[in-house]
């Protein structure tokens with residue numbers, strides 16, 4: 001039996017969370033086309049007959065600009081050092097840059113075994129894949145490269161086999177029959193954040209925190225969920241609410257539908273938009289919103 005912890009590391013927007021969701025077979029992490037979607041280390045477990053992989057999805061590597069980004073960067077750094085193997089997720093569909101190579105080298109230089117999942121091959125010409133692989137090898141990177149597509153489910157079995165090979169012999173590290181370490185309450189707040197990431201542009205979604213005030217299941221099986229959408233500027237609040245509340249209504253409706261799917265029950269959702277000026281640079285507020293807590 002092989003088992004262990006495996007960190008998914010890579011640039012922001014590379015496709016780490018999409019990959020972990022498809023491998024686990026359930027949504028454990030939210031996904032969006034915007035960088036810096038994932039803010040926490042999120043666990044996702046897969047159990048095979050003779051292996052267990054405990055994935056840890058991490059915040060993408062991105063130039064830190066504020067206190068929140070710095071906490072996220074630290075989460076990724078720390079996670080990468082405490083695992084049995086690293087899957088470096090590389091979005092190579094537009095080629096491989098010098099900064100890709102520099103970051104891969106940084107993570108492959110330690111003692112932790114690593115492989116590269118070269119993802120998004122569904123949106124690039126097939127003939128460019130060997131070119132990318134050659135570029136990595138020519139740069140002196142000697143870990144195995146697995147071309148995959150999380151979206152189209154291409155080559156994922158090979159990837160899993162490759163990951164298992166990197167793991168040590170040992171019993172399951174997670175005994176319970178769980179796929180994620182995060183609570184339903186956490187996923188509810190993340191689903192709300194995901195819909196905001198999908199609907200709004202520029203700085204607005206990045207300055208959002210979600211606070212769940214109420215999360216209760218009634219006797220009739222309906223969930224009452226009440227949450228605050230905290231933004232960092234008064235003008236963001238106006239945009240989030242929209243004309244006669246149209247924007248917040250739409251985004252809440254999408255969120256509610258996804259929450260119902262996730263919980264398998266009807267949801268009665270109430271949302272309020274609040275402003276906390278520049279909270280992403282105020283560590284005490286960040287901690288109130290669940291970021292940067294000492295574990």
Ligand SMILES: Nc1nc2c(ncn2[C@@H]2O[C@H](COP(=O)(O)OP(=O)(O)OP(=O)(O)O)[C@@H](O)[C@H]2O)c(=O)[nH]1
Nearest residue numbers: 012013014015016017018032036037038060150151
């Ligand atoms: N075409 C294609 N798109 C993909 C694939 N995997 C992910 N994407 C898209 O890439 C975007 C980013 O995906 P995420 O999974 O959120 O990326 P991430 O690496 O977790 O991003 P951060 O959390 O911001 O670091 C989304 O729009 C995904 O739908 C893939 O295999 N093919």
Ligand SMILES: [Mg+2]
Nearest residue numbers: 016017037038
């Ligand atoms: Mg992510």
